[in-house]
Amino acid sequence: MGLRERKKERTRESVSATAIRLFLDKGFDQVSITEIAQAAEVSRRTLFAYFPSKEDLVLHRFADHEGEAARIVRARPAGQPPLEALRAALLDALARRDPNTGLCDDPEVMAFLRMVFETESLAARLTRYTARGTDALTEALREAGLDPLDARLVAAQVIVVQRELAVMNQEFLADGATAEEHHPKAVRAAERAFDLLRDGLRRHG
Amino acid sequence: MGLRERKKERTRESVSATAIRLFLDKGFDQVSITEIAQAAEVSRRTLFAYFPSKEDLVLHRFADHEGEAARIVRARPAGQPPLEALRAALLDALARRDPNTGLCDDPEVMAFLRMVFETESLAARLTRYTARGTDALTEALREAGLDPLDARLVAAQVIVVQRELAVMNQEFLADGATAEEHHPKAVRAAERAFDLLRDGLRRHG
DNA sequence: GTGCAGATTTGCACTCAGTTCCCTTTCTTA
DNA sequence: TAAGAAAGGGAACTGAGTGCAAATCTGCAC
The missing domain is CATH 1.10.10.60 (Homeodomain-like)
Known part of the structure; x- marks a missing residue:
C-alpha cells in the first residue's frame, strides 16, 4: 500500500x-x-x-454492514436452516452489544443512532442502503434452496424485522435503560420475532 | 365550500x-x-x-393511501382475523387492477410507477411515507388485540410484503405481460405471501 | 356597490448542496 | 529524474428551498 x-x-x-x-x-x-x-x-x-453527498458522510458506516445478513446465511453450518442462522447471529450481536442492534448504551453511539433516525434525509437514505442488503439476502436465500418468491419475501421480512427490533431497543435505551438491563428483554423480543417468522402468526397470536 | x-x-x-x-x-x-x-x-x-418539496409533487398521490391498511383492519367483519382481512383486501385490489398493487397495465400508470421506483430521491422518500402507514397499522393491530410487540412486527412485515408484491407485479408488466395474463400469478404470489405470514416459513419452506 | 381584514400570491434576494471546468500539486514508476 | 497519472484546489455555475415585504384576492359587513 x-x-x-x-x-x-x-x-x-x-x-x-x-x-x-x-x-x-x-x-x-x-x-x-x-x-x-x-x-x-x-x-x-x-x-x-x-x-x-452530505448523507454519505454519515451513512458510509452502515454501508460496510450491508451484506452482513447474506454472509451469515452463506457461512452457516451445513444442515442449519437460514432463519436459525440469522436468529443465532442476532442473539450473538445482542450479546456483543453490537451498535447495529440498537442495544449499545455508549452515549456517542446512542447520539449517532438518534441523529440518523430523527433526521428525515438520513433515515430516508438509510432505507435505500438497506434495500441493497435485502437484495443480497434474497440471493443468499435462493442459493440456500428457497423458492425465488419465498426468498424475496423472507429477505424483506427479515431485514425489516431486524430494523424494527433495533429501533425498539434504541427507544428503550433512550428512555434511560442501560444495555445491561434491557438485554433480556431485547433477547425475548428477538426470539419472538424469529418465532413469528418461522411459525407464523397463527400459532402464536 | x-x-x-x-x-x-x-x-x-x-x-x-x-x-x-x-x-x-x-x-x-x-x-x-x-x-x-x-x-x-x-x-x-x-x-x-x-x-x-419537489418529491411531494409526485408522492402526494401515495399519501392518500397511507392509512389504507389500518382502515381495512378496523373495518373488518367481527371475528375475522386482521391478517385475513388484509389478504382479502389485497386480492380485491388485484381484481380491481388497483395501481397500488402494481398490477395495472395502463401505460401512464406504469410509467408513473417506473419513475417512482427508479428515481433515487423519490423511492427514498416514498419509503418514509409508508413508514407512517406502518405506524397506523401497528396501532390498528393493537386495537385488534395483538400484543404490542407483535403488532409492530406484523405491521412492518405486512407493509414490506405488500410493497415487494407490487414491485414484482410491476416487473412482470414491464417485461411485457398484460395485467390480464399476470393476474393469476399475482394472486398466487399474494396468497403465498399471506400464507407465510400466517403459518411461517417452517410449514412451507 | 364599497371597504376592510385576513388569506393568498408574488418577486427578489439569499443560503446551501452538488457539479463543471480548469489549473496546480503530489506521488508513482520506468 | 522526467513523464504521466492521480489527487487537490478554486471559482463560477445550476437548482432546491426559505424569508420577507409588497401586491392582490376573497369573504363579509355595511
Missing part, C-alpha cells in the same frame, strides 16, 4: 470523523458542507470526491 | 398534474421547479406553498 493510498484513507477518515463530530454537536441540518470542509482542512471539491 | 377553497384545490391539482406530465416526459431530475411553475402559471413561491 503506497503513500498515496494511506494518505487517502487518512483523509477520508478525517473528513468523516470531523463531519460526524460537527453533526452530533449542532445537528445534521445545522452544519454546512463548507463548514465541514474548512474544519477538516480540505476543499469542498475534495470532500465531494470522497463522499458524493 | 367557498370560492377560495375550490380555487386552491384547482390550483393544487393543476400544478401537480403539470409537474407529473413534465416528469413523465423528460424524467424527474431533468425538470426544474422553475420550469414547472412557468408551465403551471404560478410563481415558484406559490408552488412551494402547495408542495413543500
Whole structure:
C-alpha cells in the first residue's frame, strides 16, 4: 500500500470523523458542507470526491454492514436452516452489544443512532442502503434452496424485522435503560420475532 | 365550500398534474421547479406553498393511501382475523387492477410507477411515507388485540410484503405481460405471501 | 356597490448542496 | 529524474428551498 493510498484513507477518515463530530454537536441540518470542509482542512471539491453527498458522510458506516445478513446465511453450518442462522447471529450481536442492534448504551453511539433516525434525509437514505442488503439476502436465500418468491419475501421480512427490533431497543435505551438491563428483554423480543417468522402468526397470536 | 377553497384545490391539482406530465416526459431530475411553475402559471413561491418539496409533487398521490391498511383492519367483519382481512383486501385490489398493487397495465400508470421506483430521491422518500402507514397499522393491530410487540412486527412485515408484491407485479408488466395474463400469478404470489405470514416459513419452506 | 381584514400570491434576494471546468500539486514508476 | 497519472484546489455555475415585504384576492359587513 503506497503513500498515496494511506494518505487517502487518512483523509477520508478525517473528513468523516470531523463531519460526524460537527453533526452530533449542532445537528445534521445545522452544519454546512463548507463548514465541514474548512474544519477538516480540505476543499469542498475534495470532500465531494470522497463522499458524493452530505448523507454519505454519515451513512458510509452502515454501508460496510450491508451484506452482513447474506454472509451469515452463506457461512452457516451445513444442515442449519437460514432463519436459525440469522436468529443465532442476532442473539450473538445482542450479546456483543453490537451498535447495529440498537442495544449499545455508549452515549456517542446512542447520539449517532438518534441523529440518523430523527433526521428525515438520513433515515430516508438509510432505507435505500438497506434495500441493497435485502437484495443480497434474497440471493443468499435462493442459493440456500428457497423458492425465488419465498426468498424475496423472507429477505424483506427479515431485514425489516431486524430494523424494527433495533429501533425498539434504541427507544428503550433512550428512555434511560442501560444495555445491561434491557438485554433480556431485547433477547425475548428477538426470539419472538424469529418465532413469528418461522411459525407464523397463527400459532402464536 | 367557498370560492377560495375550490380555487386552491384547482390550483393544487393543476400544478401537480403539470409537474407529473413534465416528469413523465423528460424524467424527474431533468425538470426544474422553475420550469414547472412557468408551465403551471404560478410563481415558484406559490408552488412551494402547495408542495413543500419537489418529491411531494409526485408522492402526494401515495399519501392518500397511507392509512389504507389500518382502515381495512378496523373495518373488518367481527371475528375475522386482521391478517385475513388484509389478504382479502389485497386480492380485491388485484381484481380491481388497483395501481397500488402494481398490477395495472395502463401505460401512464406504469410509467408513473417506473419513475417512482427508479428515481433515487423519490423511492427514498416514498419509503418514509409508508413508514407512517406502518405506524397506523401497528396501532390498528393493537386495537385488534395483538400484543404490542407483535403488532409492530406484523405491521412492518405486512407493509414490506405488500410493497415487494407490487414491485414484482410491476416487473412482470414491464417485461411485457398484460395485467390480464399476470393476474393469476399475482394472486398466487399474494396468497403465498399471506400464507407465510400466517403459518411461517417452517410449514412451507 | 364599497371597504376592510385576513388569506393568498408574488418577486427578489439569499443560503446551501452538488457539479463543471480548469489549473496546480503530489506521488508513482520506468 | 522526467513523464504521466492521480489527487487537490478554486471559482463560477445550476437548482432546491426559505424569508420577507409588497401586491392582490376573497369573504363579509355595511
